[in-house]
Amino acid sequence: MPNEPSSPSFFIDIDGVLYGGGVPTEKGPQVLEYLRERNFKFLLVTNTSRMTRTQIARKLLNLGYQVQEEEIFPTSTAAAKYLRKRFKKADCFVIGDNSLRDVLEEHGHRTFVEEEPADAIVIGQSKWADFRQIDIARRLVVNGAEVVALHRDLTWPDGDVTRIALGPIVAAMESVIDGPVTVIGKPEKKFFTAALQHAKFQREHTIMIGDSVQSDIRGAIDSGLKSLLVRTGNGTNECIPTDCGGELATIADLPDWCEKNLPKP
Ligand SMILES: [Mg+2]
Secondary structure (H helix, E strand, C coil): CCCCCCCCEEEECCECCCEECCEECCCHHHHHHHHHHCCCEEEEEECCCCCCHHHHHHHHHHCCCCCCHHHEEEHHHHHHHHHHHHHCCCEEEEECCHHHHHHHHHCCCEEECCCCCCCEEEECCCCCCCHHHHHHHHHHHHCCCEEEECCCCCEEEECCEEEECCHHHHHHHHCCCCCCEEECCCCCHHHHHHHHHHHCCCHHHEEEEECCHHHHHHHHHHCCCEEEEECCHHHHHCCCCCCCCCEECCHHHHHHHHHHHCCCC
């Protein structure tokens, strides 16, 4: 059911917002309970491409968050939906983890990791991608395959360590092909549009809460959504854009923010 026109909905990023380095944000789980009590709809939107929705839900449950799979919208699901629209059933050369292959196959696509004719090269995060995969992918592109990247984030916070994310892999791919790369996840407008359609939220009444200025906040603003930056994860030292709707020290401050800014009817 779509929300009433004036009822706000929330997109909430996961990594760096609900947890960081495998540790849940203090009082984070109560925030989702608060949102349910106030009947505010939410969808967890994430660029994480190394877990299926089932695995993400299980991880969150272990950290104390009561979340259903349907309340999670990862970039891997968005990629699988994109490929369905584009090819119906796509033959996919996958650079990424087995969990990404699982998501694509659940949506009717065929996946493989050796060189054979492909409709698409799907690039997700893996522990370490290798140049052999880029070598194969380049030849497949020459023969007509489309490159679909789950996102192009440059880094990700692994607890106290910052590691490279997909951006450098996508850049390596781009350096040896002529055509464009289709990027699926945040901050792409088509990702936010797909998430709005998935959740049946209204663009002008949806507030994106995230820790990344580039992926979450900039992406949301450019897609016509409202936004709130949390000062955890990537957001600890970021400069807040002037057109961002505000900031929270952590997601635990969201109930107070709602009480002040979204008065009860
Ligand atoms: Mg994040």
